[in-house]
Amino acid sequence: MKREVETVLPDWGSHPVFGMALTVIAYVASLRLQRRFPWLHPLFVTSGGLILMLVALRIPYEAYAAGGKVLEFFLGPATVALGVPLYRQFRRLRRNLAAILAGVTAGSATGLASAGLSAWLFGASQELIRSMMPKSVTTPIALELARDLGGVPELAAVLTVLTGLFGSMFGPALLRRCGVRDDLPLGIAIGTAAHGIGTARLIRESEPQGAASSLAMALAGIVTSVLAVFVRNGM
Amino acid sequence: MTGFAILMAFLFAGHVIREWWGVPLPANVIGMILFIAALALRLVKLETVEKAADFLLRHMMLFFAPVVVGVVAFFPLIGREAAAFFGGLVVSAVAVMLVTGWTTRALAGKSAAVSGGYPAKAAEEAKSAADDDRSGTSV
Numbered sequence: 001m002k003r004e005v006e007t008v009l010p011d012w013g014s015h016p017v018f019g020m021a022l023t024v025i026a027y028v029a030s031l032r033l034q035r036r037f038p039w040l041h042p043l044f045v046t047s048g049g050l051i052l053m054l055v056a057l058r059i060p061y062e063a064y065a066a067g068g069k070v071l072e073f074f075l076g077p078a079t080v081a082l083g084v085p086l087y088r089q090f091r092r093l094r095r096n097l098a099a100i101l102a103g104v105t106a107g108s109a110t111g112l113a114s115a116g117l118s119a120w121l122f123g124a125s126q127e128l129i130r131s132m133m134p135k136s137v138t139t140p141i142a143l144e145l146a147r148d149l150g151g152v153p154e155l156a157a158v159l160t161v162l163t164g165l166f167g168s169m170f171g172p173a174l175l176r177r178c179g180v181r182d183d184l185p186l187g188i189a190i191g192t193a194a195h196g197i198g199t200a201r202l203i204r205e206s207e208p209q210g211a212a213s214s215l216a217m218a219l220a221g222i223v224t225s226v227l228a229v230f231v232r233n234g235m
Numbered sequence: 236m237t238g239f240a241i242l243m244a245f246l247f248a249g250h251v252i253r254e255w256w257g258v259p260l261p262a263n264v265i266g267m268i269l270f271i272a273a274l275a276l277r278l279v280k281l282e283t284v285e286k287a288a289d290f291l292l293r294h295m296m297l298f299f300a301p302v303v304v305g306v307v308a309f310f311p312l313i314g315r316e317a318a319a320f321f322g323g324l325v326v327s328a329v330a331v332m333l334v335t336g337w338t339t340r341a342l343a344g345k346s347a348a349v350s351g352g353y354p355a356k357a358a359e360e361a362k363s364a365a366d367d368d369r370s371g372t373s374v
Contacts, residue, residue, distance in 0.1 A: 019301070027297045043296045047303040054307065061307060068301025074291065075298045077242040079263035080249070081288035083270040087281065099342035107335030115327035124319030128312065132323050136331050139299045144261030154305035155312070159320070161303060163328050171332050180336035184343050189336035193328055196295065216335075218267070225264045232259070 019067020026050050043161060075140035082138065082218045089215035093184075100188055104216050107192035108224040111136035112231055131155035133231065134224060135163045138195040141221040145228050149235075160195070167194025168201040187212025192220040238287030241279060245270040 023046070030045035054064055093100060115132045124132070130151030134142040139160045146156030171190050180186050183206060190198040191213035199217050203210030249266030252258050258265055273279040291298075306313075313320050 023297065023300055027300060043300060043303065046296065046300045050300065050304045051307055064304065065301065068304060071298050072301050076246045076263050077239065078291040078295050078298055080242045080245045080266040080270050081291045083267045083274060084285060084288040087271055087274045096343055099339050102342050103335045103339030106338040107331045110334040111327060111331045114330040115323055118326040119319045119323035122319035122322045124316050124323065128316050128319055141261060141264055143302060144263060148261065152309065154302055155309055157299055157302040158306045159324060163324055166325065166328050167332060174329065175332055175336050178333055180340055182340060185336045185339035188339045189332045192335040193331035222264060222268060225260045229259045
């Protein structure tokens with residue numbers, strides 16, 4: 001890990017505090033930047049900034065990752081915490097539970113199948129296909145599922161984030177054009193396809209849609225994990 | 236801090252169950268399912284965990300930024316397979332949205348169609364629910 005060639009870093013560079021401090025500083029800076037330029041997505045700024053810095057200063061990825069891994073750990077409790085929005089919305093949306101569950105299940109199955117199939121049709125490698133399949137669910141779950149399916153967690157993370165941005169930007173308009181105009185189905189569709197990034201947009205625009213979306217995002221994580229077990233056994 | 240300890244305990248339980256009983260779900264998902272069950276059974280009060288949970292969810296981006304940074308190692312692969320990477324992404328995102336939206340719409344029943352998706356009371360409740368989550372789910 002330490003004796004990399006051509007690095008500007010002294011030995012302390014591979015201490016976890018280095019990568020942690022770098023990431024937290026970049027994150028806080030990106031939040032501030034977003035306050036001035038609302039269209040800037042903080043995740044792009046944070047990760048993009050860090051990537052540029054690592055490349056420009058020739059900092060070996062391993063040195064950064066020692067600290068990055070520490071922060072990554074918190075994805076575990078954060079996923080468990082998704083139970084809170086699920087529980088809150090579940091109490092409110094109980095009467096439509098059958099429709100919601102059916103929609104989320106159909107969507108999750110479509111997500112695994114269409115991602116795998118379309119990537120395969122486009123001639124993707126096994127590596128990419130397996131990383132692509134769980135990309136509709138929230139990032140920490142997509143990472144774990146990609147690992148379980150034999151994909152690459154880093155690729156899954158990027159695909160998941162891009163899917164969320166795509167769904168958040170174009171999803172509501174597309175759905176309305178295709179006849180999905182009511183709050184409930186629209187929210188459920190965005191939450192299932194574009195997880196938290198889509199949900200964040202809906203919450204800003206319509207409260208009933210946002211509520212449906214955050215329920216769907218947590219549910220889709222669970223349903224997709226269960227479906228992935230069958231996929232894995234079948235592959 | 237109590238809330239954080241509770242979340243960690245469920246995550247740990249998820250790991251134990253995955254390793255010992257061979258439950259094939261990710262440990263964090265097992266932890267989440269147990270946690271939801273505990274909330275539903277009132278073994279854990281929402282108020283105890285709310286603060287910690289909202290904090291973790293609000294800053295989830297910080298926690299997976301390092302993973303996204305790790306993609307530098309895969310730039311060559313993405314360049315080689317750009318068509319599949321972006322094509323698959325778009326095709327599948329559109330498919331998921333339409334299938335989910337249409338299925339939910341078809342089953343949500345007449346009340347949903349008439350009153351714009353929500354019965355009046357549920358709409359009211361959903362509104363306050365979304366308020367709760369305003370800071371809760373950023374990614």
